[in-house]
Amino acid sequence: MQIYLPIAELPVNVLLILFMGLAVGFISGMFGIGGGFLMTPLLIFIGIAPAVAVASVASHVAASSFSGAISYWRRRALDPALAMMLLIAGLIGTTAGVWLFTLLRKLGQLDLTIAVSYLLLLSIVGGMMITESVRAILRARGGRPAEIRRPGSHLWIHGLPLKMRFKVSKIYVSVIPIWTIGFIIGFIGAVMGIGGGFLLVPALIYLIRVPTGVVIGTSMVLTLVTMAYATIIHAATNHLVDALLALLLMTGGVIGAQFGARAGQRFSGEQLRLLLGVLVLSVGLRFAYDLVVQPTDLFSMRTIEEQQ
Amino acid sequence: MSARRKLILALVAAFSAAQPAAAERLISALSTSRVLITSNFTGADVVLFGSVERDAQTVSRRGGYDIVVTVTGPRETIVTFRKQRVAGIWVNADQRTFVKAPSYLTVLANRTINDIADVNTLRRTQTGLARILLPQEISGDIADSIRDDPFRLAFLRLKIDQKLYGEQQNGVTFLTPALFRASIPIPDNAPTGSYEVDVKLFADGAMLARTQTALEVVKVGFEQLVANGARDHGLLYGLITAAMALLTGWLASVVFRKD
Numbered sequence: 001m002q003i004y005l006p007i008a009e010l011p012v013n014v015l016l017i018l019f020m021g022l023a024v025g026f027i028s029g030m031f032g033i034g035g036g037f038l039m040t041p042l043l044i045f046i047g048i049a050p051a052v053a054v055a056s057v058a059s060h061v062a063a064s065s066f067s068g069a070i071s072y073w074r075r076r077a078l079d080p081a082l083a084m085m086l087l088i089a090g091l092i093g094t095t096a097g098v099w100l101f102t103l104l105r106k107l108g109q110l111d112l113t114i115a116v117s118y119l120l121l122l123s124i125v126g127g128m129m130i131t132e133s134v135r136a137i138l139r140a141r142g143g144r145p146a147e148i149r150r151p152g153s154h155l156w157i158h159g160l161p162l163k164m165r166f167k168v169s170k171i172y173v174s175v176i177p178i179w180t181i182g183f184i185i186g187f188i189g190a191v192m193g194i195g196g197g198f199l200l201v202p203a204l205i206y207l208i209r210v211p212t213g214v215v216i217g218t219s220m221v222l223t224l225v226t227m228a229y230a231t232i233i234h235a236a237t238n239h240l241v242d243a244l245l246a247l248l249l250m251t252g253g254v255i256g257a258q259f260g261a262r263a264g265q266r267f268s269g270e271q272l273r274l275l276l277g278v279l280v281l282s283v284g285l286r287f288a289y290d291l292v293v294q295p296t297d298l299f300s301m302r303t304i305e306e307q308q
Numbered sequence: 309m310s311a312r313r314k315l316i317l318a319l320v321a322a323f324s325a326a327q328p329a330a331a332e333r334l335i336s337a338l339s340t341s342r343v344l345i346t347s348n349f350t351g352a353d354v355v356l357f358g359s360v361e362r363d364a365q366t367v368s369r370r371g372g373y374d375i376v377v378t379v380t381g382p383r384e385t386i387v388t389f390r391k392q393r394v395a396g397i398w399v400n401a402d403q404r405t406f407v408k409a410p411s412y413l414t415v416l417a418n419r420t421i422n423d424i425a426d427v428n429t430l431r432r433t434q435t436g437l438a439r440i441l442l443p444q445e446i447s448g449d450i451a452d453s454i455r456d457d458p459f460r461l462a463f464l465r466l467k468i469d470q471k472l473y474g475e476q477q478n479g480v481t482f483l484t485p486a487l488f489r490a491s492i493p494i495p496d497n498a499p500t501g502s503y504e505v506d507v508k509l510f511a512d513g514a515m516l517a518r519t520q521t522a523l524e525v526v527k528v529g530f531e532q533l534v535a536n537g538a539r540d541h542g543l544l545y546g547l548i549t550a551a552m553a554l555l556t557g558w559l560a561s562v563v564f565r566k567d
Contacts, residue, residue, distance in 0.1 A: 235546025
């Protein structure tokens with residue numbers, strides 16, 4: 001069943017797009033990530049222009065995160081105060097990121113910057129998550145329960161001023177590292193065209209010591225707001241958001257996210273972190289493969305200006 | 309207006325135009341001048357009919373007639389990149405900008421183009437995919453490169469892969485010695501805009517006549533509504549899309565609520 005996309009300007013198979021939305025939505029619901037770093041390459045692979053893919057995925061991610069955030073909110077697995085603090089800095093970071101995005105595109109080095117940052121970020125974050133979660137799982141297997149407050153858990157971060165109590169997360173921590181994380185996620189998200197959930201989740205767990213159960217719902221709130229904001233900005237400036245493509249993706253995405261959120265409840269925090277680590281690392285390695293192995297076609301092209 | 313009536317009108321118009329005697333006149337008409345992109349658009353074929361008109365003074369052509377149809381889509385500026393290994397990774401090291409290149413280009417002929425006329429004639433009349441002018445911007449100047457320039461060849465190859473460029477050396481069929489038809493393929497990824505249709509008549513290695521017509525690829529209905537909305541009211545369109553995302557997310561959480 002083919003349908004013509006009005007902005008992407010090509011016909012696509014409706015069922016294929018719905019299925020892609022469903023699959024990525026499942027993963028995003030399970031891990032509390034937006035899934036943009038998976039969906040954007042998939043859309044480019046089926047022939048949609050990268051700029052249209054990035055712009056349209058933002059609204060798909062917003063829908064998935066909203067549906068996910070509501071289910072986490074119902075289970076009280078979400079910290080509204082923490083989410084609000086992250087958001088303030090996140091939106092400032094997004095605005096700064098859009099500025100750098102425009103600058104890099106002018107310099108003609110955007111593609112390489114995106115590929116190298118994906119490679120470095122995904123490989124490092126994925127590798128760290130796998131190492132940590134494997135250790136935690138082994139520790140649990142060995143009969144010792146995973147320590148909730150480990151001896152080393154009071155990092156220098158916890159000595160900073162401007163402390164605030166987050167009741168749901170049961171933490172008492174300075175807002176400075178929270179604002180820094182929010183800003184960086186917003187900034188990287190805008191430059192790389194991703195929601196940044198896969199970075200936010202480990203950052204909150206390892207640096208701020210937010211309990212894993214609360215992290216996912218909180219992360220979804222940040223993803224939801226930054227991606228809804230990105231949709232509006234992309235539509236207003238570049239006119240590249242394909243509403244029909246977005247609708248197909250989000251229909252599959254929200255259904256997948258519901259099942260994913262339920263599937264996620266069956267795993268322990270360590271297992272979820274291990275699975276997400278493997279996923280993030282494999283996408284990172286995929287980028288490494290593209291950069292290192294000689295491409296079959298050395299040439300590529302891009303339309304920079306259309307004339308009617 | 310039916311295609312047949314259009315054809316008749318075109319024929320009448322062509323006959324009434326004053327033309328020098330003793331030369332062939334070329335008349336052509338399209339089955340449709342508007343290709344409509346609807347939500348089930350998967351590509352289309354536009355049929356071109358044409359006729360070579362002779363009068364009493366016209367000399368006889370021993371070799372018969374040859375027709376070359378060139379269809380050129382809206383022009384756009386395209387950058388072609390070449391990857392190179394730098395410090396172990398493959399990066400876009402080199403690039404060429406093709407200025408105002410056709411977004412779509414199809415050449416249809418009734419036989420091998422190289423047999424129709426000599427190279428100089430073909431080059432002068434820009435006949436055939438390999439002889440189309442593709443100006444590149446080279447350090448501020450705009451000029452066409454040599455024919456076997458790797459960037460030019462890569463550009464043509466990538467466009468052919470996307471089905472936006474093509475050459476069919478049996479794309480024109482003569483129904484009688486003077487009447488011909490050609491089928492112009494409009495692929496599903498064809499850009500919207502105005503397409504020029506250029507018909508050239510050759511005989512004995514020389515170009516005798518040339519006629520031009522045009523067709524338009526347009527979005528209609530829902531496709532048009534969305535495309536215009538995105539272009540003319542970007543902010544409102546963005547707000548509606550974001551609201552649609554929130555509504556979809558909320559609906560799913562209501563539908564799937566377990567209690």
